[in-house]
Amino acid sequence: MASLFAQLGYDGLFIGRLDFQDKQQRFRTKTTEMIWEGSDNLGSSANLFTNVLFNNYTPPPGFCFDILCSDEPIIDDDRSPEYNVPRRASQFIKYIKHQAQFYRSNNTILTMGGDFTYQDTHMWFKNLDKLISYVNAKEDSNLNLVYSTPSCYLKAVNDANLTWPTKNDDFFPYASDPNSYWTGYFTSRPTIKRFERVGNNFLQVCKQLYALTDLGPEDKVDLNSMREAMGVMQHHDAITGTEKQAVAEDYARMLHLGIVECDIITNTAFNKLFTNNHLESTNPAPQVNLDSCMLLNVSQCEVSEKSSNFVVTVYNPLSHPVSLYVRVPVTGQTYSVKDPNNKDVVSQLIPIPASVLNIPGRFSSATSELVFRAVSLPPLGYRSYYVTGSNKKSTAQESTTESGELITLQNNGNKVQLTVSTGEVQLFLDDKKDLPLHQNFYYYTGFTGDNRHFFNRSSGAYIFRPKQKTPITIAPKPVSEVYKGPVVEEIHQVFSDWMSQVIRVYKEENHVELEWLVGPIPLEDNEGKEVISKFSIELETNGTFYTDSNGRELLERKRNFRSTWEVNISEPVSANYYPVTSRILIRDTTKNVEVAVLTDRAQGGSSLGEGEMELMLHRRLIHDDAFGVEEALNETAFGKGLVARGKHYVIGGTIPPVGASLQFGSPGERSGPEKAFISLDILVSSR
Structure with missing residues (x-):
């Protein structure tokens, strides 16, 4: 945040919420204001003056003048029996002088407002005018009260020319009391977190196509609709998942409508591109209706299901060529795929898992997915692939195994081994045959309390508070099926x-893909559940792991440690959870090995043991945490608990050279997030 705001031209940042222990320490040491060093990579250009507000962003106690408050108003008529201005002014002065002792300059900022306040502005300023007038007239107050702004305060502090302490980490995780760690919202509402990322992808594609094809002002209206929807999604109670259910549904509605209008631009732009490429022909180019297949997350696409012959147009929004795999749901048994030069493309049919077929609300006849590789897609360019129902034998192969057989899947440097008798899967990354990676699914039981005291805090939309330190295994031995072919092995x-999962090894990739599916999470036992995917490998990590800083540089995290104060932890699991926007990784410097897991949406994650990483996938709870949502985080759809589906990309390798190690990670980690952040735009049209 400091790096972004500094680069945007801001001179300062004022924050209301930080860990209660951190705040107490800063008050004791008079370090409530600092220079936040936002980037080792960018240096001083990413530094930002940061102020910790004394009372969050609310007024001094007893001085809220609003229809939402019942504080005593300022009565300055000395003929009134309720005359109170000397007493009230004295209280105000006492508060200011108390606050001032925790800051270094002789300037003090008082926040006068709060959530939903100023519904009666006249009431506020009528009382503040009286306070300011009386205090400034009081000769022994040694105070000068003025209406001000953060910018004016910042200038006054800067003019004082003082020396400030520095900070080079961040303020996560945040706890407001010993049992309330605000680490649940890192994962809350996982489907809307994914939808927001998909929406960003559509917005970037629409902006690019709008510019590349020189569309007119009438199309800009559709583009602005998507921009506005994405802007709303950045609200701190939208992407975070801390809104009420009805509000979350309205956010999804707005984003869906934005994508629908964005589709208009996509269709207009591509038809213009098709026309330009058709100029040499004497026949006019036909108008094509392209479908973005928004339900690919449940393996559903109307055009590819109902048409035996169709075109898959793949657009690359990146600034460099890419080759990525395409999956479209189909109903037939045999297909052929040709590229723009009419050359055969190797393809494969893979059965859609039964758990996907049975997702509530999935209305699709597709039973398989057609998989092929789109090769060398040009930057800001596209290729169209022509799919035809064929009489050729399918190239997909289903492997049948016997108990105890060891089955191996392999690609460039990675290997996955399944032992059928135990159901155990081991991942060997980057040819590290002596370092198998194990993965399984677990859940924490959400604590339920009445929230009257912090030790009775419930797990909720904001708060992650598990009952137990050790999560519960969902199933020690999964039932597995193996499919092999020329494109992918699964x-x-x-x-x-x-709870189900598909492990994929694509032939030409350097990672292993894990596509998880969670839900409906059962509540029959009246226990909320917070589901995680946990990875274990025999590495000595010294209590250290790394998470990304909003998709960019890596931040070092240490278990049960804070760099600026001696932390006292009463919630050992949630106190070690951090936001994971794109990746989490661990390193063993002795073995010169690192392993990273990339995410397709924002999630909460941690490393609670040596050689371990865990990412939270989904949460379904039965009680509110009393931080403002006023309803339990219990998402439902189609009359059942909400199902979430997503992907993790696992990459292993050697530790990058010193100097690059805490910036972007290994080459695989740099290229990997592109798959999760800016995915290809896949459009399907019948022919």
């Missing part, structure tokens, strides 16, 4: 009737 795993 293991389909079923852990329970609400």
